Amino acid sequence: MAGGWSRDGAVQDQIDASVEDAVTLARSRLPVGEGLTHCEECETAIPDARRKAIPGVRLCVGCQSEREKRQTALIGINRRGSKGSQLK
Ligand SMILES: [Zn+2]
Numbered sequence: 001m002a003g004g005w006s007r008d009g010a011v012q013d014q015i016d017a018s019v020e021d022a023v024t025l026a027r028s029r030l031p032v033g034e035g036l037t038h039c040e041e042c043e044t045a046i047p048d049a050r051r052k053a054i055p056g057v058r059l060c061v062g063c064q065s066e067r068e069k070r071q072t073a074l075i076g077i078n079r080r081g082s083k084g085s086q087l088k
Pocket residue numbers: 039040041042043044059060061062063064
Protein backbone atom coordinates (compact mmCIF):
# COMPACT_ATOMS: atom_id res chain seq x y z
CA MET A 1 0.00 0.00 0.00
CA ALA A 2 2.74 2.43 -0.98
CA GLY A 3 0.37 4.79 -2.82
CA GLY A 4 -1.88 5.16 0.24
CA TRP A 5 0.33 7.69 1.95
CA SER A 6 0.49 10.18 -0.87
CA ARG A 7 -3.26 9.94 -1.48
CA ASP A 8 -4.01 10.64 2.17
CA GLY A 9 -1.58 13.52 2.12
CA ALA A 10 -3.27 15.07 -0.89
CA VAL A 11 -6.71 14.81 0.71
CA GLN A 12 -5.39 16.39 3.90
CA ASP A 13 -3.89 19.24 1.89
CA GLN A 14 -7.26 19.88 0.28
CA ILE A 15 -9.00 19.89 3.67
CA ASP A 16 -6.41 22.29 5.06
CA ALA A 17 -6.85 24.58 2.08
CA SER A 18 -10.63 24.71 2.35
CA VAL A 19 -10.52 25.28 6.12
CA GLU A 20 -8.10 28.12 5.50
CA ASP A 21 -10.46 29.62 2.91
CA ALA A 22 -13.39 29.37 5.30
CA VAL A 23 -11.42 31.07 8.08
CA THR A 24 -10.33 33.85 5.74
CA LEU A 25 -13.91 34.32 4.58
CA ALA A 26 -15.24 34.36 8.14
CA ARG A 27 -12.58 36.87 9.19
CA SER A 28 -13.43 39.19 6.33
CA ARG A 29 -17.02 39.39 7.61
CA LEU A 30 -16.06 40.26 11.19
CA PRO A 31 -15.33 43.78 12.39
CA VAL A 32 -11.74 44.57 11.53
CA GLY A 33 -9.02 44.48 14.16
CA GLU A 34 -9.42 45.57 17.76
CA GLY A 35 -11.74 48.46 17.17
CA LEU A 36 -11.08 52.11 17.88
CA THR A 37 -9.53 53.70 20.94
CA HIS A 38 -11.76 56.73 20.43
CA CYS A 39 -15.40 56.94 19.37
CA GLU A 40 -15.76 57.51 15.63
CA GLU A 41 -18.68 59.89 16.24
CA CYS A 42 -17.67 62.12 19.15
CA GLU A 43 -14.00 61.08 19.68
CA THR A 44 -14.54 60.26 23.35
CA ALA A 45 -11.96 57.72 24.58
CA ILE A 46 -13.45 54.22 24.64
CA PRO A 47 -12.52 52.40 27.88
CA ASP A 48 -10.31 49.31 27.55
CA ALA A 49 -12.96 47.19 29.26
CA ARG A 50 -15.52 48.15 26.61
CA ARG A 51 -13.04 47.48 23.80
CA LYS A 52 -12.29 44.04 25.21
CA ALA A 53 -15.97 43.25 25.75
CA ILE A 54 -16.92 44.25 22.20
CA PRO A 55 -14.25 43.28 19.63
CA GLY A 56 -14.14 45.84 16.83
CA VAL A 57 -16.13 48.41 18.80
CA ARG A 58 -16.20 51.82 17.07
CA LEU A 59 -18.49 53.90 19.27
CA CYS A 60 -18.59 55.07 22.88
CA VAL A 61 -21.48 53.95 25.08
CA GLY A 62 -23.45 57.14 24.45
CA CYS A 63 -23.16 57.07 20.65
CA GLN A 64 -23.79 53.32 20.56
CA SER A 65 -27.06 53.64 22.45
CA GLU A 66 -28.09 56.61 20.30
CA ARG A 67 -27.40 54.56 17.18
CA GLU A 68 -29.32 51.58 18.57
CA LYS A 69 -32.27 53.82 19.39
CA ARG A 70 -32.29 55.11 15.83
CA GLN A 71 -32.02 51.58 14.42
CA THR A 72 -34.81 50.33 16.69
CA ALA A 73 -36.99 53.20 15.53
CA LEU A 74 -36.30 52.35 11.89
CA ILE A 75 -37.01 48.65 12.48
CA GLY A 76 -40.23 49.61 14.25
CA ILE A 77 -41.35 51.64 11.24
CA ASN A 78 -40.45 48.83 8.85
CA ARG A 79 -42.32 46.26 10.95
CA ARG A 80 -45.43 48.40 11.05
CA GLY A 81 -45.19 48.90 7.30
CA SER A 82 -44.79 45.22 6.46
CA LYS A 83 -47.51 44.19 8.90
CA GLY A 84 -49.91 46.61 7.23
CA SER A 85 -49.22 45.20 3.79
CA GLN A 86 -49.58 41.61 5.02
CA LEU A 87 -52.94 42.32 6.59
CA LYS A 88 -54.65 43.90 3.59
ZN1 LIG B 1 -19.30 58.84 21.02
